[in-house]
Amino acid sequence: MSPDPLSLISENKRTLDQEFARVADICNGCRRCFNLCPSFDQMFIRIDDRTGEADSLAKKDQDDITDLCYYCKLCYNHCPYTPPHHFNLDFPRLMLLGKAERAKTHRPTFRDRILVDTDWVGRWGRRLAPLLNWANSVRAVRLLIHRWFGIHKDRILPKIATETFTEWRAKNQPPQSAPATKKVALFHTCYVNYNAPDIGKASVQVLEKNDIEVITPPQRCCGMPYFDVGDIESAREKARFNIRSLEEVIQAGYDIVAPMPTCSLMLKKEYPALLGDEARTVSEHTFDLCEYLMRLNSEGKLNKEFKNPIGKISYQIPCHLRDQNIGYKSRDLMKLIPGTTIDVIEKCSAHDGTWGIKTEYFDESMKTAKPLFRAIEEGNPDMVATDCPLAGMQILQGTGKEPLHPIQIVKKAYGL
Incomplete structure (x- = not known):
């Protein structure tokens, strides 16, 4: 029960x-x-x-x-x-x-129910990607969406990928070679799949560069968006599906890695809160992606053949990564790149994914994120980084600088 x-x-x-x-x-x-x-x-x-x-x-x-x-x-x-x-x-x-x-007594609005169902939005958005990406760039359309649907007219929205990460992965399986030293299952997340496949591609390329076998097991949204509307049962439903799928690969000797902090937080800490011992195995075998790579480094097995210096990076550590209490693994990983310095910014982006795009909270979201914007602008970096693509959208909104995920920076440093 x-x-x-x-x-x-x-x-x-x-x-x-x-x-x-x-x-x-x-x-x-x-x-x-x-x-x-x-x-x-x-x-x-x-x-x-x-x-x-x-x-x-x-x-x-x-x-x-x-x-x-x-x-x-x-x-x-x-x-x-x-x-x-x-x-x-x-x-x-x-x-x-x-x-x-x-x-229980006040059904969430149609807008709110749609926004939290990221699997449904992703599947249908993928089919209409060119049209939706065009519509998001047209001011008149955004004004209508603002008025009728409650998504703020000024909010930068993520583009929908014309090729999902899973589609790319199906076409780009590695050739058969000697057995890998380690095996991981990538919990690539719905956002990476439908909106930011380049993060998934970089994750696979960096892991394979380190002689790690990568698979992508069946998965659904981690369930966190349903917290926004108090739909705990739907979050549990997503959790149970993911747990069943991930336990199978864990039994086959794979660890679970996730490039998005919200999703790794769900697997590590929120699933046990939702489902108790049912989630223990997945929780104990899940790692944030950069946490996993730094674990590899501590074993002396991380490939450090970096070819390209990066320069000065302003790195925003996401709130859901800080809640995992694992330290600054992404910073530590990027610091291994020669010719690279990291300025860590511990400021919340206040985006959240659904909260910050709504008409009634957009201004509050931007106000809360001002210290983050100011720190980036004052730092005058060569590059901005964050593990959370939604924080990245907020940073782009407030500073005009488009951040990369740390794994994309590592890929760049490898020269892949």
């Missing part, structure tokens, strides 16, 4: 309103997260505008604060009261539960 949604928050049996009041009171007394995201900003503003006490927050305040959370999870790692502290505070999961409880 699936865990009760309340177990995503804590083991106690408080109601949602009681848990929100408890957490708000603790956060009000601490305020360490005051500048992390719009949820905390609004919570403290509303408290201060009234009595100064958390019990002044009304139900509407609770709903508004929940809507402003885009599950970056920065606050969890910033918080001194997370488990095993007896306060047992988990603000992101509280926001997720709030969305799940509301979804």
